[in-house]
Amino acid sequence: METNIAAMAGAVMDLKGKAEEVVAKVGDIGGLGADSMKSLAEDVNQLLPTIRQAGYHVTAVDVDAALPPKITVHCQIEIEVPLEERTKLIESLADNRISACAVKALFQVSDIQKLLRLGALRPSDIVLELGLNPAVRVLYREAAPSN
Numbered sequence: 174m175e176t177n178i179a180a181m182a183g184a185v186m187d188l189k190g191k192a193e194e195v196v197a198k199v200g201d202i203g204g205l206g207a208d209s210m211k212s213l214a215e216d217v218n219q220l221l222p223t224i225r226q227a228g229y230h231v232t233a234v235d236v237d238a239a240l241p242p243k244i245t246v247h248c249q250i251e252i253e254v255p256l257e258e259r260t261k262l263i264e265s266l267a268d269n270r271i272s273a274c275a276v277k278a279l280f281q282v283s284d285i286q287k288l289l290r291l292g293a294l295r296p297s298d299i300v301l302e303l304g305l306n307p308a309v310r311v312l313y314r315e316a317a318p319s320n
Protein backbone atom coordinates (compact mmCIF):
# COMPACT_ATOMS: atom_id res chain seq x y z
CA MET A 174 0.00 0.00 0.00
CA GLU A 175 2.86 2.36 0.85
CA THR A 176 4.36 1.56 -2.55
CA ASN A 177 1.12 2.53 -4.27
CA ILE A 178 0.92 5.78 -2.31
CA ALA A 179 4.54 6.61 -3.16
CA ALA A 180 3.90 5.84 -6.85
CA MET A 181 0.79 8.01 -6.83
CA ALA A 182 2.68 10.84 -5.13
CA GLY A 183 5.41 10.57 -7.77
CA ALA A 184 2.83 10.65 -10.56
CA VAL A 185 1.15 13.70 -9.00
CA MET A 186 4.53 15.47 -8.77
CA ASP A 187 5.25 14.63 -12.45
CA LEU A 188 1.83 15.94 -13.42
CA LYS A 189 2.41 19.11 -11.39
CA GLY A 190 5.76 19.68 -13.14
CA LYS A 191 4.18 19.22 -16.56
CA ALA A 192 1.33 21.57 -15.66
CA GLU A 193 3.84 24.21 -14.58
CA GLU A 194 5.65 23.82 -17.93
CA VAL A 195 2.38 24.32 -19.82
CA VAL A 196 1.52 27.39 -17.75
CA ALA A 197 4.99 28.84 -18.41
CA LYS A 198 4.63 28.24 -22.16
CA VAL A 199 1.20 29.87 -22.22
CA GLY A 200 2.68 32.83 -20.34
CA ASP A 201 5.43 33.10 -22.96
CA ILE A 202 2.89 33.03 -25.77
CA GLY A 203 0.84 35.71 -24.01
CA GLY A 204 3.94 37.89 -23.81
CA LEU A 205 4.56 37.31 -27.49
CA GLY A 206 1.02 38.38 -28.21
CA ALA A 207 1.45 41.56 -26.17
CA ASP A 208 4.71 42.37 -27.96
CA SER A 209 3.13 41.66 -31.34
CA MET A 210 0.12 43.79 -30.46
CA LYS A 211 2.32 46.69 -29.35
CA SER A 212 4.35 46.49 -32.56
CA LEU A 213 1.19 46.29 -34.67
CA ALA A 214 -0.33 49.28 -32.83
CA GLU A 215 2.82 51.33 -33.53
CA ASP A 216 2.58 50.39 -37.21
CA VAL A 217 -1.06 51.47 -37.33
CA ASN A 218 -0.27 54.80 -35.65
CA GLN A 219 2.24 55.44 -38.42
CA LEU A 220 -0.18 54.18 -41.06
CA LEU A 221 -3.22 56.35 -40.24
CA PRO A 222 -1.76 59.67 -41.52
CA THR A 223 -0.50 57.84 -44.61
CA ILE A 224 -4.01 56.57 -45.35
CA ARG A 225 -5.21 60.19 -45.34
CA GLN A 226 -2.41 61.14 -47.74
CA ALA A 227 -3.56 58.32 -50.04
CA GLY A 228 -6.98 60.03 -50.32
CA TYR A 229 -8.94 57.97 -47.79
CA HIS A 230 -10.84 58.85 -44.61
CA VAL A 231 -10.49 56.44 -41.67
CA THR A 232 -13.94 55.68 -40.25
CA ALA A 233 -13.08 53.00 -37.67
CA VAL A 234 -10.30 50.85 -36.25
CA ASP A 235 -10.94 47.39 -34.78
CA VAL A 236 -8.39 45.71 -32.51
CA ASP A 237 -8.41 41.92 -32.11
CA ALA A 238 -6.29 41.05 -29.08
CA ALA A 239 -5.90 37.43 -30.11
CA LEU A 240 -3.14 35.06 -31.13
CA PRO A 241 -2.09 36.28 -33.60
CA PRO A 242 -3.25 39.86 -33.02
CA LYS A 243 -5.01 41.74 -35.80
CA ILE A 244 -5.93 45.35 -36.39
CA THR A 245 -8.60 46.24 -38.92
CA VAL A 246 -8.82 49.73 -40.41
CA HIS A 247 -12.08 50.79 -42.06
CA CYS A 248 -11.86 53.65 -44.53
CA GLN A 249 -13.63 55.36 -47.41
CA ILE A 250 -12.20 57.07 -50.46
CA GLU A 251 -12.40 60.85 -50.33
CA ILE A 252 -10.27 62.07 -53.22
CA GLU A 253 -8.45 60.63 -56.20
CA VAL A 254 -4.69 61.06 -55.79
CA PRO A 255 -2.83 61.85 -59.03
CA LEU A 256 -0.23 59.36 -60.26
CA GLU A 257 2.71 61.69 -59.56
CA GLU A 258 1.66 62.17 -55.93
CA ARG A 259 1.07 58.41 -55.57
CA THR A 260 4.62 57.72 -56.70
CA LYS A 261 6.08 60.30 -54.30
CA LEU A 262 4.06 58.89 -51.39
CA ILE A 263 5.13 55.30 -52.07
CA GLU A 264 8.80 56.37 -52.42
CA SER A 265 8.59 58.24 -49.10
CA LEU A 266 7.45 54.99 -47.43
CA ALA A 267 10.48 52.94 -48.51
CA ASP A 268 11.49 52.39 -44.86
CA ASN A 269 7.98 51.49 -43.69
CA ARG A 270 7.00 48.23 -45.35
CA ILE A 271 3.53 47.96 -43.76
CA SER A 272 2.49 51.49 -44.72
CA ALA A 273 3.93 51.08 -48.23
CA CYS A 274 2.01 47.82 -48.79
CA ALA A 275 -1.21 49.28 -47.38
CA VAL A 276 -0.99 52.41 -49.54
CA LYS A 277 -0.24 50.38 -52.68
CA ALA A 278 -3.28 48.21 -51.92
CA LEU A 279 -5.48 51.28 -51.41
CA PHE A 280 -4.34 52.74 -54.73
CA GLN A 281 -5.09 49.41 -56.45
CA VAL A 282 -8.54 49.36 -54.84
CA SER A 283 -9.31 52.90 -56.04
CA ASP A 284 -8.24 51.92 -59.58
CA ILE A 285 -10.36 48.75 -59.53
CA GLN A 286 -13.39 50.64 -58.23
CA LYS A 287 -13.34 52.79 -61.38
CA LEU A 288 -13.69 49.68 -63.55
CA LEU A 289 -15.94 47.43 -61.48
CA ARG A 290 -19.69 47.92 -61.82
CA LEU A 291 -22.05 45.74 -59.79
CA GLY A 292 -25.48 47.03 -60.78
CA ALA A 293 -27.01 49.14 -58.01
CA LEU A 294 -24.21 48.25 -55.60
CA ARG A 295 -21.62 50.91 -54.85
CA PRO A 296 -18.35 50.63 -52.93
CA SER A 297 -19.04 51.83 -49.40
CA ASP A 298 -16.04 50.86 -47.30
CA ILE A 299 -12.53 49.56 -47.70
CA VAL A 300 -11.31 47.29 -44.92
CA LEU A 301 -7.57 46.83 -44.33
CA GLU A 302 -6.71 43.85 -42.13
CA LEU A 303 -3.24 44.08 -40.64
CA GLY A 304 -1.81 41.02 -38.95
CA LEU A 305 -0.31 37.67 -39.80
CA ASN A 306 -2.47 37.39 -42.94
CA PRO A 307 -2.98 40.94 -44.23
CA ALA A 308 -5.96 41.53 -46.49
CA VAL A 309 -7.96 44.26 -48.20
CA ARG A 310 -11.72 43.97 -48.62
CA VAL A 311 -14.06 46.26 -50.51
CA LEU A 312 -17.62 46.30 -49.22
CA TYR A 313 -20.29 47.01 -51.84
CA ARG A 314 -23.70 48.15 -50.67
CA GLU A 315 -26.86 49.34 -52.35
CA ALA A 316 -26.78 53.09 -52.80
CA ALA A 317 -29.05 54.95 -50.39
CA PRO A 318 -32.05 56.48 -52.14
CA SER A 319 -31.78 60.25 -52.50
CA ASN A 320 -34.66 62.31 -51.17
